[in-house]
Amino acid sequence: MNARSATADRDAIRAAIDRLLAGTPLRSNGSLTIVALADEANVKRHLLTHRHTDLKDDFYARVRARGHVPDNERKLRDDLNKATDRIKELITEINKLQGENDAFARIINVLELENHQLRTGTGRTGHLVALPAAHER
Known part of the structure; x- marks a missing residue:
C-alpha cells in the first residue's frame, strides 16, 4: 500500500467520524460502532482495528466524551x-x-x-x- 492510499483512508475515516458524531451518516446505519465507522468510511474494518488504531481510539474517545456509550460496550455491559x-x-x-x-x-x-x-x-x-x-x- 502506498502512502497516498493510507492518507486517503485516514482522511475518509476522519470524515466518517465527523459524520457519525454529527448524526449525518451517508453509507452506514449511523450507529456509533467500529463496524458502522468502517462502513461510513468505506474501508475494511481490519484497517481500523489493526492499522489505524489511533483513529479507532480517537473515535471511541470522542463518543465517550459526548456521554454516549458505544453500542458494543453497552451490549457487553448488559451481558x-x-x-x-x-x-x-x-x-x-x-x-x-x-x-x-x-x-x-x-x-x-x-x-x-x-x-x-x-x-x-x-x-x-x-x-x-x-x-x-x-x-x-
Whole structure:
C-alpha cells in the first residue's frame, strides 16, 4: 500500500467520524460502532482495528466524551450484568444444595449409628426390632 492510499483512508475515516458524531451518516446505519465507522468510511474494518488504531481510539474517545456509550460496550455491559445475576442465582442454589447435602449426610450418619446399635444390641432398643442384614434375607 502506498502512502497516498493510507492518507486517503485516514482522511475518509476522519470524515466518517465527523459524520457519525454529527448524526449525518451517508453509507452506514449511523450507529456509533467500529463496524458502522468502517462502513461510513468505506474501508475494511481490519484497517481500523489493526492499522489505524489511533483513529479507532480517537473515535471511541470522542463518543465517550459526548456521554454516549458505544453500542458494543453497552451490549457487553448488559451481558456482564446478566452473567453476574446468573452467577448470584447459581451461588444461592449451590448454597441451598450444600445445606441439603449436609442434612442428608447427618441423617445417614444417625441411621448408620442406630443400625449398628440395633445389630449389636448396644443401644436402647425400646420398641424397635432389628431387621436382618441384606445378606441374611
